Structures are given as C-alpha cells and as structure tokens.
Amino acid sequence: MTLTDYTQITAERALDVVNEAIDNAEALLGSVIAVADSRTYENTLAPIDRAFVLLNDAFGVGGFMSQVHPDEEVRSAGAAAEEKYGKWLAGLAFRRDLYEAIKDYSQTDDAAALVGERQRNLEYWLRDFRRAGQDLPAAERDEIEELRNKLIEINVAFERNLSEWDDGIDVTAEQLAGLPDSYVERLAKGKREGESRVTVTYPDYVPFMDQAQNRPLRQWLQFKFMNRAATANIRLLNEAVELRWQIARKLGYSTFAEYAMETKMADPKAVDDFYGSIVPGLKALATAELEALQALMEEDLPGEEIQPWDWAYYDSAQRKRDYGVDDNEVAEYFPLETAVQGMFDICGDMFSIDFEEVEDPKAWHEDVSVYAISDRVTGDVIAHYYADLHPRPGKFSHAACWRLRAGVEQDGAYRRPIAAVAANFTKPTAGSPSLLKHDEAVTLFHEFGHVLHNTLTEVKLPRFSGTATERDFVEAPSQIMENWMWEPEVLSRFARHYKTADPIPDELIINMVAARDQNVALKTLRQVFYGHYDMALHAGDGPSDAHDAYYDLADLTMFPPHEGTNFGASFGHMANDGYVAGYYGYLWSKVYGDDMFSLFEAEGVLNPDVGMRYRREILAKGGTIDGMDLLRNFLGREPNSEAFLSKIGLG
Ligand SMILES: [Zn+2]
Structure with missing residues (x-):
C-alpha cells in the first residue's frame, strides 16, 4: 500500500473519505445481518473487522486533518469527519440487529472452536453489547439511552464553559x-x-x-x-456523576467505577490498595519536604505558614538554589535533529529496526518528515512514521501520537501500520537550531513510545492493534521510554552541545536527576489526590458532592484547601466519560513502565536482547492479551512496584 498523498486533501475530500468509509462499512454490516446460512467467523465477524479497518483508515486521511492541517477549512471538515467517525463507532454496540447477529453466531460450533485473537474479539463484542444494555428489556434500554444523551450534553457544556472562561x-x-x-x-x-x-x-x-x-x-x-466556571460546572459535574451512577446501576453494576474499570487492568479495590500502599510513606517523606520549603519561605517571610499558592514558587526557588539547573543551558545539548537521530539510533539498536527518511512524502505540511521503518533482520519496510514537530497556527497544541493506519492481517498479507506524532517544538531558523528543553526531549521519547507500539505491532485484528490495549496499560510503553532520557549512558551517545559538540557533562545529568526528584513525594501525593477525587465521585457507597470532595481530600496534598475555591469545576478529566474513574491510570501505568525498565537496568539499559524481548512480548502484542499477562511474559515473573517505589523515595 502506498502512502496517502495529503497534498490532495481538500475540505471536501476530508469529509467525503469518512462518509465513503461509513457507506462501505454499512454495506459490510448489511451483509452480516443478511446472512441466511449458518453463521461463521468469516461471514459474521470478519466483515466487521474490515469495517473497522475502513473507518480507521478514513480517520487517518480525513478526521486526523482536524489536528494538523494548515488550512482552517480543512481542519473544520476534518473535525466534522472525526465526529462522524467517533459517533459511528460508538453507536455499533447499541445496534440491535448487529447484536442479534453476533449473539446468534456466538452460539455456533464455529464460535466455540475459536482461539486466540478471534476468540477474544468475540468475547469483547459480547461484553460491549452487555455494557450497552443489550441484555436488558427494551424499555430499560431506552431509559439508558436517554440518560446517556443527557450525559453527553452535560459533558459538552462543562468543557465549553471551561474553554470559554x-x-x-x-x-x-x-x-x-x-x-x-x-x-x-x-x-x-x-x-x-x-x-x-x-x-x-x-x-x-x-x-x-x-x-x-x-x-x-x-x-x-x-x-x-480554581474558580473557573465554578458555579455552573460544579452543578453540571454533580449532575453528570449522578447520571453515570444511574446508568451503571441500571446495567447491574454497584458503582460507576466498577462499570468503567471492567475493561481495564485495575478494579476499584486494586486502586484503593495501591494508594493505601504508598500514601503513608509518601506523607512521611512529604512532611520533611514541606519543612524544607517552609524554612526557605521563612527566609523571606518570617513566621508565615506555607500555603497552596506558595508551594510552586518555593519548589522552583529551591530547585534553582540547590541544583542551579538552567533549562536553557541544558537545551543547548539537545538540538532537535540530533535528538531525533539519537532516538532512532538507540531504538534501532535495541529493537532491531532502521529508519529512512522518505523523500517527497506528500504530507499535509512541508514541516512534516516521514520515515520508513524497516526490520533490521529482513530489511523489509514494516511501517511508516510521520513526525510533525513544529507549531503552526491552528495546529494541535500539545504533543500526542495517532494511529493513521492500523497494522492488521488482511487478504493473506500484513498491512503496514502508520503512526503520526504532532508536537510543538520551536522551529529552527537559518541562524539557530531548534533546541529542545529537556522536558521536551522527554516528551519526544514518550510519544515515540506510542509510535513504536503502533508500528511494531504484529496483531492480526484492528481491535487489538498497536496501542489498543487496556487504557490503564497504554501509557506504560510510553512512560518506559522517558527513563532512557535520564541515563548518562544513553545521553552521552547523542546529547552534544550544538556549538562545541562537547558531550553533555555527567555532573549536569546528575543535577538534572536530582532536580527532577526534588519534592517527589509532594508531587506524587498531588497525583494521588486527583485520583482520589475521581474515585470519590465514581466509586464507594455513592457519589460524593463535587464541591465537598475537594475539601474532604485536600489534606492528601499536605496543604489546607484554598478556601472559597471549587477545584472540581475545572478538572477537565471529569467531563470525559472515557477518562473518569481512570485518573489513577497515570501512576498505575508508570508502576509497570518502571517495572519493565528495571529489566533493562539489570541487563544494561541499551541491551538489545532485552530490547528484542520487549519488542516481541509487549510492542508486537498490542491488546491481544491482558496487560498483566503481557507484563508476566516480558518480565518472566509477577509484576511488582519495587522500581516505582524506589523512584518515589519509598524503595
Ligand atoms: Zn502518552
């Protein structure tokens, strides 16, 4: 398959490509529903798999333009395409005819004989249908649908209030x-x-x-x-939470978290236990951290007590005083091109792959570089990577990775996957190169972890391809990549001063690591607080009030609450049904990213044998098996949190 010629994408085309895909996918679904003979995987689930691929491809051509295309008109058309794509996919589990077809199929001998990905695919479909309420009587399904529609409106209003504030x-x-x-x-x-x-x-x-x-x-x-959109959004958040609980209970779950986390690695109890295991130790460490900050503050303001609005200021002052790390000085060792080449070299050696830039790639903008990724052993091109790394007006304003084409087996061959990263690193000019701040270099590696996950996939079915893992696992293969950016052995390979070509001094790296770890307990407790707040709303005996929960939980941050504020009103995650009861996932997947990295630490951080094992057991497998089993297979033991604990000072 050739690469898309994005120079030909107009607003009309961006939308058409998704409309055409939906038409073709509907035709495939029609064929599934119309099956008159006995049902088989080939006549029932395989056409749906193909429909998924059609839609995903169309997203990669049309919908994705909403994030990156230089023309506003194309971006808007892309956004409309993206919305259509999302709605179509989300609607599948609610379709009665599809449910009946797959349910019929699930009772056949053919279904009983399924193994591997296909067996898992059928299980997941039945689970999706159950979660959509298909097993309930029609009247109850209608009620749930009504609640869901209300919930969507509330979430949209919450986000709009916040972004327009x-x-x-x-x-x-x-x-x-x-x-x-x-x-x-x-x-x-x-x-x-x-x-x-x-x-x-x-x-x-x-x-x-x-x-x-x-x-x-x-x-x-x-x-x-902390009072952005406060009055309206606290009310909306309480309403949204109430609706989520109603939906979960109608579907037979005792809490919304139980419903939301059914498809994840963790369950509410596991998250509770996880927090319970780290909070006492973190609080003890944080007490000492806080005393040091308090002492620093008293040099300015004798007798005053440190408050929520002081902590970032003194944390930053302390870092300057103790480590003197100047971000701009560090950046001089990370010219973008060298960092990208270093990343390719390191990943190339570890995972046995090579990168070659595609000439005249016909991407959506001249800043975009496209690379062919080939397997070092066979020499075959196995995937492509689009790197769109500089800011433009109207472009996606953070850093993220998208799957533009899923790696899947189709018509007896393997379709090469394509992934893209959009980021916003300063553009080089004739006189000055793009110098990455160290945290930007870490971001580059993080996003590249998602790229590797998508491009080194060997999964057969689109549902499990690349990053399509459990949501609280998916950040492990990206967070693990961040570790390499703090290793002297790794940085010395490519981090060189852009003028003198001197390697980055070890002492500077040591100071950078120390500065990163400063007040790590306070920072981690802040993450725990966010996660607890999320769970207070969505787990337990019933929903907590969105306003009160902040005041009840603020002591987790080691600071009193900021009186008169409404934290939850601007906690954007709480308006996204895909993210709620999921905030814990950031720390949770870090535990496993760190655990996996410990194998590299033990065997050599650039050890290619461990690298290949990681490629085979984690990157190649996507979501074809549960995250816990992926981890066991790679680690050769039960996963544990030792590496994570030592990073947060509890090891
Ligand atoms: Zn990520």
Missing part, C-alpha cells in the same frame, strides 16, 4: 517581579495604562505561580484559577 488579573510591571522578560513581553495589555493582563490560561498561570514574587497576587490568581 475568561478571567485574570491586571498587574503593574512591579507586580511582575520575578518573571522573565520573555514572559512579561508576551502578556496582553491590561485595562489601565502600563498594566498587563495575566489570564487564568495555563501559559500565563503556571509561570506566574512558579516565579511571581508577589504573594497576595499569587493567592488571588490561584483563587480565580
């Missing part, structure tokens, strides 16, 4: 003391002459909390930040 503070130049010129210069003008506007958006808010010396203004800005 406009608030901030007007400050004088003097009140911006502590902030760098580059920050001050890009602020909008305030209402009064000579004043600047600091809004509650992240690019304004985060540096202000880290660096602004004016304490009352930090408090005031945080108050506003």
Whole structure:
C-alpha cells in the first residue's frame, strides 16, 4: 500500500473519505445481518473487522486533518469527519440487529472452536453489547439511552464553559517581579495604562505561580484559577456523576467505577490498595519536604505558614538554589535533529529496526518528515512514521501520537501500520537550531513510545492493534521510554552541545536527576489526590458532592484547601466519560513502565536482547492479551512496584 498523498486533501475530500468509509462499512454490516446460512467467523465477524479497518483508515486521511492541517477549512471538515467517525463507532454496540447477529453466531460450533485473537474479539463484542444494555428489556434500554444523551450534553457544556472562561488579573510591571522578560513581553495589555493582563490560561498561570514574587497576587490568581466556571460546572459535574451512577446501576453494576474499570487492568479495590500502599510513606517523606520549603519561605517571610499558592514558587526557588539547573543551558545539548537521530539510533539498536527518511512524502505540511521503518533482520519496510514537530497556527497544541493506519492481517498479507506524532517544538531558523528543553526531549521519547507500539505491532485484528490495549496499560510503553532520557549512558551517545559538540557533562545529568526528584513525594501525593477525587465521585457507597470532595481530600496534598475555591469545576478529566474513574491510570501505568525498565537496568539499559524481548512480548502484542499477562511474559515473573517505589523515595 502506498502512502496517502495529503497534498490532495481538500475540505471536501476530508469529509467525503469518512462518509465513503461509513457507506462501505454499512454495506459490510448489511451483509452480516443478511446472512441466511449458518453463521461463521468469516461471514459474521470478519466483515466487521474490515469495517473497522475502513473507518480507521478514513480517520487517518480525513478526521486526523482536524489536528494538523494548515488550512482552517480543512481542519473544520476534518473535525466534522472525526465526529462522524467517533459517533459511528460508538453507536455499533447499541445496534440491535448487529447484536442479534453476533449473539446468534456466538452460539455456533464455529464460535466455540475459536482461539486466540478471534476468540477474544468475540468475547469483547459480547461484553460491549452487555455494557450497552443489550441484555436488558427494551424499555430499560431506552431509559439508558436517554440518560446517556443527557450525559453527553452535560459533558459538552462543562468543557465549553471551561474553554470559554475568561478571567485574570491586571498587574503593574512591579507586580511582575520575578518573571522573565520573555514572559512579561508576551502578556496582553491590561485595562489601565502600563498594566498587563495575566489570564487564568495555563501559559500565563503556571509561570506566574512558579516565579511571581508577589504573594497576595499569587493567592488571588490561584483563587480565580480554581474558580473557573465554578458555579455552573460544579452543578453540571454533580449532575453528570449522578447520571453515570444511574446508568451503571441500571446495567447491574454497584458503582460507576466498577462499570468503567471492567475493561481495564485495575478494579476499584486494586486502586484503593495501591494508594493505601504508598500514601503513608509518601506523607512521611512529604512532611520533611514541606519543612524544607517552609524554612526557605521563612527566609523571606518570617513566621508565615506555607500555603497552596506558595508551594510552586518555593519548589522552583529551591530547585534553582540547590541544583542551579538552567533549562536553557541544558537545551543547548539537545538540538532537535540530533535528538531525533539519537532516538532512532538507540531504538534501532535495541529493537532491531532502521529508519529512512522518505523523500517527497506528500504530507499535509512541508514541516512534516516521514520515515520508513524497516526490520533490521529482513530489511523489509514494516511501517511508516510521520513526525510533525513544529507549531503552526491552528495546529494541535500539545504533543500526542495517532494511529493513521492500523497494522492488521488482511487478504493473506500484513498491512503496514502508520503512526503520526504532532508536537510543538520551536522551529529552527537559518541562524539557530531548534533546541529542545529537556522536558521536551522527554516528551519526544514518550510519544515515540506510542509510535513504536503502533508500528511494531504484529496483531492480526484492528481491535487489538498497536496501542489498543487496556487504557490503564497504554501509557506504560510510553512512560518506559522517558527513563532512557535520564541515563548518562544513553545521553552521552547523542546529547552534544550544538556549538562545541562537547558531550553533555555527567555532573549536569546528575543535577538534572536530582532536580527532577526534588519534592517527589509532594508531587506524587498531588497525583494521588486527583485520583482520589475521581474515585470519590465514581466509586464507594455513592457519589460524593463535587464541591465537598475537594475539601474532604485536600489534606492528601499536605496543604489546607484554598478556601472559597471549587477545584472540581475545572478538572477537565471529569467531563470525559472515557477518562473518569481512570485518573489513577497515570501512576498505575508508570508502576509497570518502571517495572519493565528495571529489566533493562539489570541487563544494561541499551541491551538489545532485552530490547528484542520487549519488542516481541509487549510492542508486537498490542491488546491481544491482558496487560498483566503481557507484563508476566516480558518480565518472566509477577509484576511488582519495587522500581516505582524506589523512584518515589519509598524503595
Ligand atoms: Zn502518552
């Protein structure tokens, strides 16, 4: 299969390609429903597998344009295409005729004889149907559908309130003391002459909390930040949570978390146990961390107690004082091109693959580089990777990876997968290269972990291809990649000063690691707090009130709550039904990423034997087996949290 010629994608085409795919997929589904003879995998599930592939391909051509295309018109058409694609897929489990066809098939001898991926595929379909309420009487199904529709509206309203919220503070130049010129210069003008506007958006808010010396203004800005869309969104969140519980109970689950986590590695009890196992130790460590921050603050403000609006400021001051790591100085060792080449070399050696840039790739923008990935042993091209790494107006504003074409077996051959990364690293100019901050280099490796997962897949069916694992496993193969970016042995291979070509000094790496680990207990407890808040709403005996839960749980952060604020109103994850009862997943998959990395640490961080084992047992397998079994197969033992615990100071 050739690569898509994205230069030919117009707004019309972006939408058409998804419409055509839906038409073709509907025809396939029609053939499934119309089967008159005995049902087999070939006449019942195989056409649906093909429909999935058609839709995924169409997303990769049309829907994905919403994220990256330079023309606004094409992006809008892409967004419409993406919405259609999402709705069509989400609607499948609710279709009665499809349910009946697959249910009929599940009772045949052919179905009973299934093994491997096909057996799992059938199981997953039956599970999807049950979770959609297909086993319930028609009247109850209708009620659930009504609740779901209401829930969608509430989630949309919550997100819109948040994204449209406009608030901030007007400050004088003097009140911006502590902030760098580059920050001050890009602020909008305030209402009064000579004043600047600091809004509650992240690019304004985060540096202000880290660096602004004016304490009352930090408090005031945080108050506003934590009250974004407060009145409306706390009400909406309580309504959404209530609806989720109603849906879960109608479907026969005791809590919403139990329903949401049925398809994941963890269950609510496992998450409870996990938090229970780390919180006491973290609190003990955090007490000492907090004392050090308190002491630092008293140098400025004797007798004052450290508050939620002080912590980021003194954390940042402490890092500067103790480690003196200057982000810009570190960046001089990470010119983008060298970092990308280093990443290819390291992954190439570990996973036995090679990368070759495709000439004239006909991508959606001239900044995009496309690489063919080939297997080092056979020399065959096995996948492609699109790297779209620089910012443009209207482009996706964070960093993420998308599967543009799923690796699947089709018509007796293996279809080569394609993955893309969109990120926003500074674009090089004639005079200056793109220098990555270290956290950007870590992001590059993280996203590339998702690329490897998608491109080195050997899965046969689209449902399990690449990153289609349990949702609380999927960040393990990306988080594991971050580890390499802190290893002197790895960094010395490619991190070189862009002017002098000197390798990055070991001492600098040691300081970077120490700076990363500073206040790790406080930072981890903050993550635990987010996860607990999520669970307070979605697990337990019944939903907690979205406003009160913050005040009940704030002591997990080791700080008192910021009185008068409404944390949950701007906790965006809570408006996404795919993410709720799932916040724990970030730490959870880090446990397993760290556990897997410990095998590399034991055998050599660049050991190609371990690398190949990782490729075979984790990357190649996608979601064809449960995350726990993937881990057991790779590790050769039961997974454990030792590596993670030692990273957070509890080892
Ligand atoms: Zn990720």
